[in-house]
Amino acid sequence: MKGQHFIVTGGTSGLGLSIVRKLLKNKVHVTLLVRDVDKATRIFEQELGKTINVIPCDLNDMKSIQALQFEDNTSFDGFIYSAGLGYFKSISDHSFSEMIETYQLNLISFNVLYTVLRPYLTSNAHIVGISSQAAFSTQANAAHYGASKAGFYALMNALRLESPNLHIMTVNVGPIDTPFHQKADPSMKYAKKMG
Numbered sequence: 001m002k003g004q005h006f007i008v009t010g011g012t013s014g015l016g017l018s019i020v021r022k023l024l025k026n027k028v029h030v031t032l033l034v035r036d037v038d039k040a041t042r043i044f045e046q047e048l049g050k051t052i053n054v055i056p057c058d059l060n061d062m063k064s065i066q067a068l069q070f071e072d073n074t075s076f077d078g079f080i081y082s083a084g085l086g087y088f089k090s091i092s093d094h095s096f097s098e099m100i101e102t103y104q105l106n107l108i109s110f111n112v113l114y115t116v117l118r119p120y121l122t123s124n125a126h127i128v129g130i131s132s133q134a135a136f137s138t139q140a141n142a143a144h145y146g147a148s149k150a151g152f153y154a155l156m157n158a159l160r161l162e163s164p165n166l167h168i169m170t171v172n173v174g175p176i177d178t179p180f181h182q183k184a185d186p187s188m189k190y191a192k193k194m195g
Contacts, residue, residue, distance in 0.1 A: 007031045007032075008023070008031070008080045008082060010083035015173065016082030033059070068116050091143050106148035131171060
C-alpha cells in the first residue's frame with residue numbers, strides 16, 4: 001500500500017478516522033472529502049498538505065458531489081466510503097427529512113460519488129464500502145438504516161459483478177463504540193442493550 005493514493009469519506013470520526021490513521025501509518029497518501037474542513041484541519045494538522053489533502057464536499061448535497069474536480073493526472077488506487085448515518089427510532093417517528101437523509105447518505109451519495117470518481121480510479125482500484133450487519137437483520141427502530149444498508153450491500157455486489165477488474169469489498173460491521181451511536185440514538189438505549 002505504501003505510496004498509493006486513497007480517497008476517503010467519513011474520515012474525521014469513528015471507524016473512518018481509524019481507517020485514515022491506519023492508511024497514513026502505512027504511508028498511503030489520503031484525500032479526504034469532508035463537510036467540516038476546520039474539523040479535518042484540526043485532526044490532521046501535522047499531515048495536512050504532506051500526506052493528506054482535504055477537499056470540502058457535503059455528501060448530502062448532490063451538487064457538491066457533482067462539482068468535485070481533480071487535476072487531469074490525478075489517480076486513486078482506492079476509494080473508501082465510510083460516511084453513514086442512521087436514526088434509531090420507529091418508522092412512524094422518522095421525519096421526512098430524516099428518511100431522505102438516511103437513504104441519501106448511505107446509498108445514493110455513494111453511487112453519485114462513484115460515478116464522479118470512476119474516471120480517476122486506477123484500473124484495478126480497491127473500493128471499500130463500510131456497511132452494517134443491519135443490512136441482514138430486521139430490527140425495530142432501525143428499519144430505514146437497515147434498508148439503506150441492504151441497498152448499499154446489493155449495490156456493492158452488483159458493482160463487483162459489473163467491474164471484475166476492481167477489488168470491491170463490503171465491510172458489514174456490528175455495533176462499534178463510536179460517535180455514530182450518540183447521533184443515531186441520543187437516549188443510548190441501543191448501545192446499552194448491546195452492552
